[in-house]
Amino acid sequence: MELQKQKLSTSLQENLAYLQQMFGSSSDFYTKQLTLGQIPCAIALFTGISSPEKLWVMALDALERCPVPTNDGTQLLSYLLTRSVIPAENSPVKDTTDLIEKLANGMSVLLIDGCPAALAVSTQEMPQRSISQPNGEGDIRGSQEAFTELLRNNISLLRRQFRTGSFVAEVHAAQTHAKTEYCLCYDRKLAPPEMIDTLRRRLQEVQIPVLLDSAYFASFLKQDKLNLFPAAAYTERPATACARLCEGKAVILVSGSPYAMVVPSFFSEHFESLDDYSSGAVFAGMIRILKYIAFLLSVFGPGLYVMAVEFAPETIPIKLLAKLAQAEASTPLPLMLEMLGVTLLLEIVREAGLRAPQSISHTVSLVGALILGETAVSAGIVSIPVLTMAAAATVATLAVPSLYEQSILFRFIVIVLAGAFGLPGLAGGAVIILAMACGTEPFGYDYLFPLMPLGRASWRDGIVRAIWTRLAEKGYVVGKDETR
């Protein structure tokens, strides 16, 4: 239910009564009446997210030492806002909606009798997780800090790395029931203004019941809902987010989520990591190519195997074919079903290992991977080559973790098409995936940039990475390198 916006009363008691009605039943709601000069006042805050000690140090102590030079509530507010040493918020709280928002944000509010406005002081002290190492983005070198759940902390982590006057961090409240805050960060000089305007507008238009992660926005930013490629990239590293800001991209942080969303996101970004730029160019280039091969293997490997063994054995060298035929002869299921079954089983094991309590997750993985696999082969239900191929594809998927969902879905599509139609099915699957990649247009930009169209940029920092002296010559910025 949307609360009705109403002006604050000049009567302190009426304002307090309103707050009591709203939060009186909450045990963490705290009010204390006091007198400043001869004016009755009251402070209100939520213990746990706001600190009375901070309030004392920042405001009340100072007020006690300096006598208040007025007996009028409105003049007192004006004095506190403009002439006192109290580090209050710049604008006074004038209505109940603002009052509730300020309290919910962890601020302390000073209500003054005779004044239809209140003073907010930033005394937030939220319980928070300390800054730790990122869990999902393994890098050997570079900063090891990760974002946390607190929005202000995350902004400060970014600002600490991005020390220019052009860095902008716009905080907005999302249209959710909980009024969750999100922050749109960008570099004013580098990010294309039209892209930022569009992004700001689209984010403001988003209406969802709850916003728990920046990824919730992704679906609303997608142009083609049938397309499986992600519309945005995610990072939990402030360093990576900072690097993206330097490329003219925008970073979206959501309160309560330790993941930053980066838009626009390109396909090649999923194959990049911070370590690429710390290690030598040749090694980094080799690793990148390996990642591309791993992605292709994870998507097409099992489907190609099914197609080759079932429909086009001539594609396989004869010695290998003999071994495969021998292994497949003893299994009862059609090859497509066998491959689908094993792939599904591996996914179930992975999901169970991920969701199960940590104490038993290792057992789940062990039982799934070793015992089930071993017994299935011994019982002759699945063949060793199928198991090997499915396992190789699963491991290859982990080389590009940010495209995990897509790899799994594409793998199933390719297995089904190749198993049902053979060679044309595999070709159809390849075109579908290619068309999805080519059809993705994050904010009108080529998703495959800089891989396609193949040019100098592809070899500079795309398929491989050039040496730093060449990279430093001209930094790549979104929208500044227009090609058709």
Next chain:
Amino acid sequence: MKRDNPSLYGALQLGLLVNVLLRAQTLFWTREGLATLLSGILVTAAVGLVFARTWPLAQCLALRCGFIALLLAGSGLDILSLWQLYSAVYPDVVNLFGICLTVLIPVAYLRRVSAIAQTANVVLGLLLVACVILVLSVAERLRICNLQMAAMGEADCLDAMRAQCTLYPELLLPALWPDHEKRGTHTVLRLAAFGAVFNIGVHLLLELFFGAAMPDARNPLHQAARCGALSVFDRLEWLQLIVWTMAVSVKLALHLYAVTRLADAPRTTENSLTAMPFFAGYAAVLLFLCAVARNWDFAVMSQWRNVAAWGFAAAVAGIGGIRWLTGFAAPKKA
């Protein structure tokens, strides 16, 4: 990196290559082809240019429907030729319905101009790589002595000329693009030259490979690819087939876009998606056409398609010319 103005030139090139790869492979000897190359390019490019000039003047409901029919027939022929190829290579494995599905489903993701353009560029690149692999894999079987040395006959030259003057819809399609005038007249000329040179290249490869037996070979390019070997891979024709199938899908997507423009299907912007029901209708019509024509004589169908294309281009040129002479409408300025 910004997609302001996607070019469909790559898709048109790909369409022309598909025509050569799936159909026109043993129509003439290389020497006769080279002798008539220039005339072939000039004739087809001239027709394409005249068509591009006269289409804005001549277009009417009947001609639009005629063009749609021509494109649908072309799309149907492409699917059928691919099916025939697969039937010959993998008999009893894939049926016509399966081929239709595998080439039409991807078109659902190619309903945006920029997607067609970008995908076509990638597939074109893959196709060229596949061609290089084909040549490398059969290199040791290519014999210079296989080139035909008999004196050039008038009939052979006429055959080559006729083959090179085949009017594919890809040469007419630029007239439909909204900014074709801005792209200049060289687009059609480049397309005609590219298609003709590739055609000659394929004929040269086949002549070097088969020699005098070239005209008798069935699916000659595929047969040649079948004999190719690289390292441990003894046979690489599957690689060619996969890329050809991908190319057919892109070509169908290009035709769908052209049909959408001809049918004036609602589009909010030039690069917006073709409506899903429109795509479904296109796919249903193609399925129906393929089902009806599956047993028809393929060579005759191709000839009729060519005759229809020439007739259509002549009709458009005639009507457009008359209207231009009578001042019915002034040609658009670039």
